[in-house]
Amino acid sequence: MLELRNICFSVDDTAKGTLGILNGISLEIPDKTFTVITGPNGGGKSTLAKIIMGIEKPTSGSIIFDGTDITDMSVSERAKLGIGYAFQQPPRFKGLTVRQLLSLAHGNELPVDECCAYLTNVGLCSKNYLNRDVDSSLSGGEVKRVEIATLMARNLKLSIYDEPEAGIDLWSFAMLIESFKTSIRNTANSVIIISHQERIMQLADKLVVVADGKIRSQGTKEEIFPQLMGEFDPGCDFRGGA
Amino acid sequence: MNKTDSSLLQAISDLHEIPAGAYNIRKNGEGHSRRSTANIEITTKEDKPGIDITVAPGTKNESVHIPVIISESGINDLVYNDFYIGDNADVLIVAGCGIHNAGDEKSQHDGIHRFHIGKNSKIKYVEKHYGEGEGTGDRVLNPTTEIYMDENSFCEMESVQIKGVDSTLREMKAHLKSGAKLVITERLMTHGKQSARSNVEINLDGDDSSAQIISRSVAKDESVQVFYPRAVGNAPCRAHVQCDSIIMDNAKVRSIPEIAANNEFAQIVHEAAIGRVNNDQLIKLQTFGMTEEEAEEIIVQCFLK
Numbered sequence: 001m002l003e004l005r006n007i008c009f010s011v012d013d014t015a016k017g018t019l020g021i022l023n024g025i026s027l028e029i030p031d032k033t034f035t036v037i038t039g040p041n042g043g044g045k046s047t048l049a050k051i052i053m054g055i056e057k058p059t060s061g062s063i064i065f066d067g068t069d070i071t072d073m074s075v076s077e078r079a080k081l082g083i084g085y086a087f088q089q090p091p092r093f094k095g096l097t098v099r100q101l102l103s104l105a106h107g108n109e110l111p112v113d114e115c116c117a118y119l120t121n122v123g124l125c126s127k128n129y130l131n132r133d134v135d136s137s138l139s140g141g142e143v144k145r146v147e148i149a150t151l152m153a154r155n156l157k158l159s160i161y162d163e164p165e166a167g168i169d170l171w172s173f174a175m176l177i178e179s180f181k182t183s184i185r186n187t188a189n190s191v192i193i194i195s196h197q198e199r200i201m202q203l204a205d206k207l208v209v210v211a212d213g214k215i216r217s218q219g220t221k222e223e224i225f226p227q228l229m230g231e232f233d234p235g236c237d238f239r240g241g242a
Numbered sequence: 243m244n245k246t247d248s249s250l251l252q253a254i255s256d257l258h259e260i261p262a263g264a265y266n267i268r269k270n271g272e273g274h275s276r277r278s279t280a281n282i283e284i285t286t287k288e289d290k291p292g293i294d295i296t297v298a299p300g301t302k303n304e305s306v307h308i309p310v311i312i313s314e315s316g317i318n319d320l321v322y323n324d325f326y327i328g329d330n331a332d333v334l335i336v337a338g339c340g341i342h343n344a345g346d347e348k349s350q351h352d353g354i355h356r357f358h359i360g361k362n363s364k365i366k367y368v369e370k371h372y373g374e375g376e377g378t379g380d381r382v383l384n385p386t387t388e389i390y391m392d393e394n395s396f397c398e399m400e401s402v403q404i405k406g407v408d409s410t411l412r413e414m415k416a417h418l419k420s421g422a423k424l425v426i427t428e429r430l431m432t433h434g435k436q437s438a439r440s441n442v443e444i445n446l447d448g449d450d451s452s453a454q455i456i457s458r459s460v461a462k463d464e465s466v467q468v469f470y471p472r473a474v475g476n477a478p479c480r481a482h483v484q485c486d487s488i489i490m491d492n493a494k495v496r497s498i499p500e501i502a503a504n505n506e507f508a509q510i511v512h513e514a515a516i517g518r519v520n521n522d523q524l525i526k527l528q529t530f531g532m533t534e535e536e537a538e539e540i541i542v543q544c545f546l547k
Contacts, residue, residue: 055525079531091522094458094486095544104540105530154530 002029002052002158002190007061009047009213021047022058023213029158029206034180035192036204036221038228044213045194046088049160052192053085054078066157082157082189086164090147092135098146099130105150118149121179123172140167148176152183159183161193165200177203201225243274250311250340254370261336265307266293271319282306282333292322292354295335299328299360307336310353315345315379320352329360329392335367339383341407343375350382357388359395359422366398373406380408387414391422393448398425403438404546405431412440418479420448428457429546432465432493442471446479446508453481460542461493472500475508483512488519488545 009022022044029035037045050056052063054075062071070078093101102118103110116126122145132138134146144167151159165173177199183191193200201207207224209216217224243251247269255261260275264282267274273293278284281301285294295306308323327333343349359365373381383403391397403410416424424444432438444453453473461467473481485497499512519541527537 053529055529075525075528076531076533079529085529087522087526089522091520091526093523093541093544095547096540100544104527104532107531150530 001031001066003027003064004048004052005062005064007048007051007058007063009044009051009056010059021213022051025061025210025213025215027208027215027218029190029192031157031190033190033205034203035190035206035208036201037192037194037208037210038196038201039210039216043211045210046162048210049085049162049192049194052158052160053083055085082155084151084154084156084159086147086151086159086161088162088166088194090143092138092143094133094135096134097131098134101134101146101150102153106153110153114153118153119146121152121175121182122146122149123168123175124149141169141172144168145172145176152179157189159189159191161191161195163194163196165195165197173197173199201228244313246313246342247311250313250342250372250374251309253372253374254311254338254340255307255309255336255368261305261307263305263307264295265309266295268308268310268319268321270312270314271317279304287322287324290322291320292324294324294326296326297328297331297333299330301328301331301333303332305334305336309337310339310351312339312341312343312349312351315343315349315375315377316347317349317351319350320354322354323356325355325357325359327357327359327363327365329362331360331363331365333363333365335365336369337367338370338372339385340371341373341375341381341383343373343377343379343381345377346379348380348382350380350384352384352386354386355388357390357397359389359391359397361392362394363392364396367400369399369401371401371403371407371410373408375406381406382409383407384411385413387412389414389416389424391416391418391424391451393419394421395419396423398427400427400429402429403431404429405433407438408434408436410436410438412438412442414440414442416444416453418444418446418448418451418453420450420477422448422451424453426453426455426457428455428459430457430459430467431462431542431546432459432467433462434465435463436465437467438465439468440470444471444473444481446473446475446481447477449477449479451477451479453479455481455483455485457485458487458545459485459495460488460490460546461495462490464492466494468496468498470498470500471512472502473510473512475501475503475505475510477505478507479505479509481508481510483510483514485512485514486545487516488542489516490518
């Protein structure tokens with residue numbers, strides 16, 4: 001189980017002084033759950049994901065994973081505990097093939113058929129991609145799908161996907177939804193997805209709405225989803241505070 | 243051949259033993275062994291040190307290896323190798339120089355290679371440079387390459403210098419006739435106090451000639467690198483120059499890609515970039531459980547692959 005206790009994160013801004021990005025977030029992610037974090041752009045969702053992975057360090061608060069305080073642990077220490085993170089904008093690598101990247105993710109050389117299975121899960125025709133470099137010759141959507149496959153190739157206790165749907169075409173998206181469904185059924189572990197997509201929210205055991213660096217609401221999708229739809233009405237404060 | 247020789251040979255040409263096909267092995271400034279074949283003739287030059295390699299027209303799928311190994315300290319070796327590739331041939335040429343310098347005197351090899359590539363011929367040229375040895379003597383390699391490409395010929399040149407060469411000055415010059423295509427891939431890593439300079443000049447003289455120069459380098463420690471690739475379009479032609487360097491520690495890198503067009507229909511593009519290892523790349527690999535150092539090593543290895 002992952003537990004966030006009163007997480008704050010602020011940055012120094014020359015014009016505005018100290019800027020609070022996350023303002024006291026407390027959240028529990030139980031085992032074997034599928035949690036979707038949603039909310040307006042700039043609300044702090046991605047920062048929260050990076051804080052769980054250790055890419056950013058919270059200004060205050062603590063993170064407990066399976067009973068261990070991991071607040072001061074590095075990214076690679078957390079990775080070894082079984083936490084994984086798929087970037088919203090994945091980096092590209094010159095000279096590194098898709099197969100090598102998947103093997104690095106997996107921890108050792110992956111057989112061709114396993115690589116192909118991971119790629120098929122994210123809607124990539126595997127034969128065409130295995131030996132291609134993960135560089136600028138791949139489109140944004142292709143890199144993004146390879147990124148998602150790197151998480152599926154790992155044996156994780158907690159997988160975090162930051163807007164996996166961004167830049168992915170409709171056909172591949174349907175495939176991706178199926179893969180997420182399967183991975184939820186097959187794994188004993190937890191998944192956190194940051195998403196704005198209704199179809200992804202529909203998969204959730206738990207929905208969390210983050211806005212202005214705080215948790216606005218959380219609960220089952222049956223509880224939260226109707227509120228969320230209401231908040232998109234014109235005139236609501238969902239779109240900018242005030 | 244002793245153990246040192248074999249390991250040098252392997253480092254520069256992936257050879258475990260005497261290669262199949264034509265070969266000429268040069269050791270410590272002298273010819274060591276040689277084999278010509280029916281289609282590839284290797285002869286000693288009479289006026290200066292070096293060899294002539296003559297490939298008969300129409301020779302297909304044959305290879306010639308011409309490695310140079312230097313295992314003594316204080317050797318200063320200058321050699322002229324001329325390649326005459328007949329028309330309609332398709333051959334692989336593997337060159338390279340490995341220096342093992344166990345002493346405190348400088349060991350140097352200056353290889354001057356001239357290629358005359360016949361019409362419609364296709365060659366792949368691979369050159370690896372490598373240095374090792376516990377001595378304090380410098381290991382110096384200064385290759386000069388001249389390429390004359392006849393109509394519709396194709397040449398792929400791959401040069402690699404990954405380790406242990408203290409100083410290198412690489413000069414390359416090419417002239418391309420109509421329809422000729424030249425692809426140069428250069429990979430270089432310098433470390434310690436090493437220095438490397440690479441000057442490349444491609445002259446696209448014939449209609450529809452094309453060239454591509456891809457240079458990737460990593461500069462570590464206190465090392466210094468200078469790249470000066472030039473593409474000159476004298477006819478309707480296409481050329482692309484790409485220099486990409488990763489800089490680390492206290493290294494210095496200069497990259498001066500130059501493009502020149504002397505014809506209205508010349509299309510020449512250059513790109514150049516120097517930068518540290520990308521932070522997102524490092525973090526991505528750390529999310530797989532690697533340390534920052536392990537991640538960096540993989541990124542550099544792949545970049546130079």
